[in-house]
Amino acid sequence: MAAGGPQVNMFRRQKTGSVLCPSCGQLVGVNDEECLNCGRKRPGLWGFTGPLRALARGDAFVPFVMWLCGAVYLAMLASDWSGVSFEGLGILSPSGRNWLRFGASGGFPVFVLERWWTPLSAGWLHGGLVHIGFNLLSIYNLGPVVSHLYGPSRTVIIYVLGSVTGFLVSTLAAFVFAGYPWPLAGGGLTLGASAAVFGLIGAVLHYGRRGGSSLIRDQAVQWIISGLLFGFMLRGIDNWAHIGGLGGGYLASKWLDPLKPERGDHVVLAVVLLALSLGAVVLSLVVPLPPLRYE
Numbered sequence: 001m002a003a004g005g006p007q008v009n010m011f012r013r014q015k016t017g018s019v020l021c022p023s024c025g026q027l028v029g030v031n032d033e034e035c036l037n038c039g040r041k042r043p044g045l046w047g048f049t050g051p052l053r054a055l056a057r058g059d060a061f062v063p064f065v066m067w068l069c070g071a072v073y074l075a076m077l078a079s080d081w082s083g084v085s086f087e088g089l090g091i092l093s094p095s096g097r098n099w100l101r102f103g104a105s106g107g108f109p110v111f112v113l114e115r116w117w118t119p120l121s122a123g124w125l126h127g128g129l130v131h132i133g134f135n136l137l138s139i140y141n142l143g144p145v146v147s148h149l150y151g152p153s154r155t156v157i158i159y160v161l162g163s164v165t166g167f168l169v170s171t172l173a174a175f176v177f178a179g180y181p182w183p184l185a186g187g188g189l190t191l192g193a194s195a196a197v198f199g200l201i202g203a204v205l206h207y208g209r210r211g212g213s214s215l216i217r218d219q220a221v222q223w224i225i226s227g228l229l230f231g232f233m234l235r236g237i238d239n240w241a242h243i244g245g246l247g248g249g250y251l252a253s254k255w256l257d258p259l260k261p262e263r264g265d266h267v268v269l270a271v272v273l274l275a276l277s278l279g280a281v282v283l284s285l286v287v288p289l290p291p292l293r294y295e
């Protein structure tokens with residue numbers, strides 16, 4: 001807990017007094033129509049500027065993502081236990097039906113089942129114990145680095161945008177390279193946090209270039225080479241999602257500019273993106289699947 005400063009109740013709207021403008025950081029009245037310094041409309045965010053900042057304080061990113069991915073994975077296993085596979089690398093792999101039901105993405109769900117929102121949901125799901133273990137370990141190692149460079153809210157933005165870009169690229173590749181063999185073929189049915197992990201790496205790469213740190217840039221290049229090598233050696237890994245995630249994270253970092261400080265607006269965007277991507281998992285569970293041939 002930081003000393004000093006006003007104590008903010010996370011769940012209470014602030015109705016009087018002043019807050020920092022989410023866009024420029026100057027003091028404004030919580031009920032002001034417009035920031036006198038930068039012209040931003042409604043800088044008080046209807047009383048939620050303070051609570052949102054409190055939410056973003058500290059380093060909740062890594063535990064938040066790890067607990068959430070773990071909980072979704074357990075739900076995928078438990079809700080269709082008889083379909084769980086135990087073979088080889090697929091040990092403790094949720095049933096194929098649950099992959100689809102929870103919001104796996106790729107050519108099949110998007111183009112055949114018309115579940116167009118799944119590029120948002122797929123990053124929260126995992127296909128087996130090795131899969132989730134490897135991805136969470138990567139997040140555990142990379143998350144604090146990115147959080148340190150960008151702040152927690154921009155880390156969330158990079159993470160979600162990297163993930164979505166990865167699954168969009170993989171799904172498009174499934175359309176463009178239909179009929180081609182792996183690794184050219186895109187993701188027919190794909191899921192996992194690794195597109196987001198590559199998004200974090202892409203952001204670190206951009207940071208190294210933008211900030212002029214060859215040490216950071218070289219570290220990112222090393223992660224990229226080993227990550228892609230690993231992906232092309234193990235059959236079935238969705239390299240399109242990795243490459244897409246890498247590009248998405250790089251562009252997100254370019255857009256956010258790591259040399260500028262994190263702003264209140266980033267907290268708002270992070271919350272919106274999280275709500276959209278988690279909402280996509282809920283939507284996947286709510287929209288019934290058509291009868292599938294293998295059932």
Ligand SMILES: [Zn+2]
Nearest residue numbers: 021024035038
């Ligand atoms: Zn302002």
